[in-house]
Amino acid sequence: MKRKGFLAILTAMAMIGSMGVCVYAADDAASTEDVLADYTGKADYKIGFSQCTLASPFYVTMKEVAEDYAKQLGVDFVCVSADDDVTKQNNDINDMISSGIDALILNPINAEGVAPAIEACQKADIPVITVDRNVNDGNTAYVGRDNEEMGRLVGEALVEELGGKDKAEGKILEIQGTAGDTVMMARRDGFEAAIAEAPGLEVIQSAYCDYTRSKAVTATQDLLQSNDGIVAVYGHNDDMSLGAAQVLEEKGIEGVKVTGVDGLMEAVMAIQDGKYSITTMNDPGSLLKVAMNTTLKVLNGEDYDEFVDAGTGVIDSSNVADYVDDSLAFAAMK
Structure with missing residues (x-):
């Protein structure tokens, strides 16, 4: 209007x-x-x-x-x-x-x-x-x-990377933002709606980490102690997901697809290096x-x-070369 x-x-x-x-x-x-x-x-x-x-x-x-x-x-x-x-x-x-x-x-x-x-x-x-x-x-x-759309796009792309709706299975760690925040709720709802289409996948939510990497590190450590069969991580922003990726690397856990939201350039470059799977631009x-x-x-x-x-838009291995620019903090919309 x-x-x-x-x-x-x-x-x-x-x-x-x-x-x-x-x-x-x-x-x-x-x-x-x-x-x-x-x-x-x-x-x-x-x-x-x-x-x-x-x-x-x-x-x-x-x-x-x-x-x-x-x-x-x-x-x-x-x-x-x-x-x-x-x-x-x-x-x-x-x-x-x-x-x-x-x-x-x-x-x-x-x-x-x-x-x-x-x-x-x-x-x-x-x-x-x-x-x-x-x-x-x-x-x-x-x-x-549209933060719900961002979450949905990541969820849909992740399901495909895990083999599609009928074949994808395992647990996904969801690293949450700030309690009561509309962005957190939208990114959660969009992602979980997409994941719900794959009955073999289960989402495990973390404590609220306020979009900060240090809190995400602690939350990931806690979740890994009580959960096995982890196939992916989804953070409500890339900074938290990178914290989770750090924990996975330190523990020698391989093959987990790490995803997030925001198009943080550090995450984009990690996609290029094969250490990160999906982000959406913000x-x-x-x-x-x-x-x-x-x-x-x-x-x-x-x-x-x-x-x-x-x-917004998805960045993954298929188009990451179009967005890598180490002079920027975040991927620029094109």
Whole structure:
């Protein structure tokens, strides 16, 4: 659904109490050059970015790209990490409101925990653009990817690598992200739906590892002590899957197919080396640029989309050569 300006959103929200997020707009993902041409030196705004954590390369890249892009645009930009602490995230956002931000870009720790801060933004007439992870209610627009589709794509590709629906058998270790996180749940649900099509496969879930490699190492060690017949690992991001791969290598366990999500270049290069099987793309840099573009559209009263899907795709041994680039932290969408 297209919207015209932030004041229109406030009026609609007052009338209906909530706002649906339903429209896919791939054209917004390609508008960076136009935005630079239109707004560089002219965007006299202060934009805050509340990042859920900086404990993963994905989130660090989001922050770095956002800061660089804001500098190019001439936007006053402030980024604060919540360090996976919901209370801190709410406090950080309130501090940014007090500092005079015109808009907030938000990557929430979970869908419900930042409701108080979003309500405070609404009272201050500050638009909230969620990125990567979404919230249940109160945001102006959402820039992300179909995380359920990412999980499904990995699951389907893995089933084929294991011999197909009728022949695949064994246990899959699923290394989980953050409890209550919409991204975690979507990547879990999409993957498990695909695996359910192969009756010989069983998914064993780990404790929540918050998308961090060190926690995934511990979780994998624990799971291997109580499970045999492991044929694959699926992590809700590549960083955790690489931690699991490290454990498998240390224990001398061979033949396990390691898969994940995000297109982390370390994982892509591991695919090239035959040490990793599958990932799906989730370029964090493009996410933040599109989020910034959408924010500027909102602030300038222009038409914008309530949901921008930045797209994804599978990387495996058949196409990995197209994506290897050691100058990048994550594989770039093509």
